[in-house]
Amino acid sequence: xxxxxxxxxxxxxxxxxxxxxxxxxxxxxxxxxxxxxxxxxxxxxxxxxxxxxxxxxxxxxxxxxxxxxxxxxxxxxxxxxxxxxxxxxxxxxxxxxxxxxxxxxxxxxxxxxxxxxxxxxxxxxxxxxxxxxxxxxxxxxxxxxxxxxxxxxxxxxxxxxxxxxxxxxxxxxxxxxxxxxxxxxxxxxxxxxxxxxxxxxxxxxxxxxxxxxxxxxxxxxxxxxxxxxxxxxxxxx
Numbered sequence: 001x002x003x004x005x006x007x008x009x010x011x012x013x014x015x016x017x018x019x020x021x022x023x024x025x026x027x028x029x030x031x032x033x034x035x036x037x038x039x040x041x042x043x044x045x046x047x048x049x050x051x052x053x054x055x056x057x058x059x060x061x062x063x064x065x066x067x068x069x070x071x072x073x074x075x076x077x078x079x080x081x082x083x084x085x086x087x088x089x090x091x092x093x094x095x096x097x098x099x100x101x102x103x104x105x106x107x108x109x110x111x112x113x114x115x116x117x118x119x120x121x122x123x124x125x126x127x128x129x130x131x132x133x134x135x136x137x138x139x140x141x142x143x144x145x146x147x148x149x150x151x152x153x154x155x156x157x158x159x160x161x162x163x164x165x166x167x168x169x170x171x172x173x174x175x176x177x178x179x180x181x182x183x184x185x186x187x188x189x190x191x192x193x194x195x196x197x198x199x200x201x202x203x204x205x206x207x208x209x210x211x212x213x214x215x216x217x218x219x220x221x222x223x224x225x226x227x228x229x230x231x232x233x234x235x236x237x
Contacts, residue, residue, distance in 0.1 A: 004234040006173045007182060011194045013167050018191050020160045027149050027156070036145045040138035047135050050128035057121045064114045068107055075103040178223055178232070185231055194232040205229035 026032065078100045087093055171179065185193030195204030200214050207228040209217070217224045218235060226233045 006170060007178065007194045007232065008196060008234050010167065010170050010174060010182070011192065013163055013170065014186065015191060017160070017163050017167070020156050020163065024153065024156050024160065027153050030149075033142070033145050033149055036138065036142045040135060040142050043131055043135040043138050047128060047131035050124055050131055053124050054121065054128060057117055057124065061114060061117055061121070064110050064117070068110045068114065071103050071107045071110065075100060075107065078103065181223065182232055189229065189231055192231065194234065195226070197226075197233050197235045202226040202228060202231065202233055204231040204233070 078096060081087060082093065082096050082100065087096065174182075182193040189204065192204050195202055197203070197209065197214070197217070200209050200211075201207065202209060204226060205228050207226070209227060213227045217233070224233050224235065225231065
């Protein structure tokens with residue numbers, strides 16, 4: 001392969017190295033794993049909140065049931081007094097009836113509260129079940145990401161070593177001055193220091209070269225550079 005073609009081959013290897021290094025950095029910093037753990041933690045926190053609400057509702061429900069039972073017992077006792085003949089005074093009987101009516105209203109109110117709470121309890125139970133299911137799935141995903149990250153790190157490490165070896169083998173075939181310019185351009189041009197010209201278009205910046213400039217490049221010797229992005233360009237690739 002001609003020296004210009006070697007430069008394009010080097011560029012391809014370098015782009016692969018950039019990709020592999022970027023992925024390794026991502027795996028080593030644990031961004032994907034941190035994101036998975038964050039989602040699982042948030043879901044687990046939501047589940048905890050639902051469970052706390054359910055526990056509070058259970059306590060309030062037990063209190064209401066106890067109050068309803070207590071009021072019912074008082075109402076039954078007062079009704080027995082009303083009809084057992086132990087009270088003959090009409091005013092006292094009227095007062096007792098009023099108390100019985102009041103107890104009935106209080107029992108009815110507490111029963112309505114309990115019914116509303118039971119309905120809300122069912123809704124929160126459904127939310128808790130959904131949160132529990134999501135938490136289980138997300139915890140499984142954390143385990144999966146951990147396993148996949150370890151596997152990918154090993155595979156990418158091997159791939160990195162192969163690419164570096166290929167790069168080292170290729171370097172002696174590239175002119176030193178051209179290599180220096182190429183490395184400088186890679187730092188300036190987001191990793192792309194050399195590009196092919198295809199149908200008169202620079203594949204580095206995707207700009208069409210003028211006919212005059214394209215003709216000049218074809219006739220010129222030495223390092224050829226794009227008139228738009230100033231990358232090193234290779235014709236006929």
